[in-house]
Amino acid sequence: MLKLHGFAQSGNTFKVAFLLRALGVPWQPVAMSFAEFAGGATRDPQWREGVNAMGEVPVLELEDGRKITQSGVILTMLAEQHGKFGGRNADEKLEVLRWLFFDNHKFTSYFATWRFMKSFAAKAPDPAVAAFLTSRIDSAFFVVDKHLAARSYVVGDTLTIADMSLSGYLFFPADESGYPLEERFANLAAWRDRLKKAPGWGDPYEVLPGERIAPKW
Numbered sequence: 001m002l003k004l005h006g007f008a009q010s011g012n013t014f015k016v017a018f019l020l021r022a023l024g025v026p027w028q029p030v031a032m033s034f035a036e037f038a039g040g041a042t043r044d045p046q047w048r049e050g051v052n053a054m055g056e057v058p059v060l061e062l063e064d065g066r067k068i069t070q071s072g073v074i075l076t077m078l079a080e081q082h083g084k085f086g087g088r089n090a091d092e093k094l095e096v097l098r099w100l101f102f103d104n105h106k107f108t109s110y111f112a113t114w115r116f117m118k119s120f121a122a123k124a125p126d127p128a129v130a131a132f133l134t135s136r137i138d139s140a141f142f143v144v145d146k147h148l149a150a151r152s153y154v155v156g157d158t159l160t161i162a163d164m165s166l167s168g169y170l171f172f173p174a175d176e177s178g179y180p181l182e183e184r185f186a187n188l189a190a191w192r193d194r195l196k197k198a199p200g201w202g203d204p205y206e207v208l209p210g211e212r213i214a215p216k217w
């Protein structure tokens with residue numbers, strides 16, 4: 001059976017779980033507790049040697065033991081293998097890839113970093129860093145919100161891995177980021193709510209192993 005290394009607070013892990021569930025593929029989680037993660041499990045040289053030299057989850061462990069990393073690669077591989085959710089033609093596949101890059105570079109990265117600082121970091125966020133990150137979030141969210149003004153899904157007119165990737169961090173409780181998504185970006189909020197009815201969706205804290213932790217700051 002496929003094994004997914006990750007933990008409940010990891011929206012990047014959730015992206016992969018969302019797809020595995022939508023595909024109906026059997027999988028099992030390989031839990032890393034948040035305490036282990038925060039304690040540096042992914043920085044451990046042995047973990048890097050055996051699981052992921054990049055020091056990150058998610059990691060999808062295949063039946064033959066190979067370990068695939070980077071959520072965008074895992075999503076692309078699974079979509080390609082199953083002929084589902086990857087775009088219906090060459091143009092759509094490229095468009096999906098374009099949004100995966102945008103997500104990894106600008107959309108998820110700033111938001112996930114900000115949420116980590118606000119909810120889980122050992123020290124309260126530095127106000128200058130907070131201002132920088134929230135302005136970068138605003139810019140990235142503006143782009144996707146505008147794109148979604150006249151469409152239901154990011155690519156074409158059906159659910160793809162571009163939706164699963166971009167939305168991965170938007171399903172966590174609002175107090176974890178404190179970001180006023182509904183007030184600022186109505187199209188993004190409506191799309192996120194639409195995705196909650198999509199095949200495979202579930203609350204990350206129910207789908208992935210681990211407990212919810214109250215925001216610290």
Ligand SMILES: N[C@@H](CCC(=O)N[C@@H](CS)C(=O)NCC(=O)O)C(=O)O
Nearest residue numbers: 010011012055056057058070071072
């Ligand atoms: N681009 C990567 C990002 C993965 C990532 O940042 N994962 C976090 C957990 S959600 C992590 O393992 N971070 C460890 C670190 O940055 O040291 C992906 O999409 O898989």
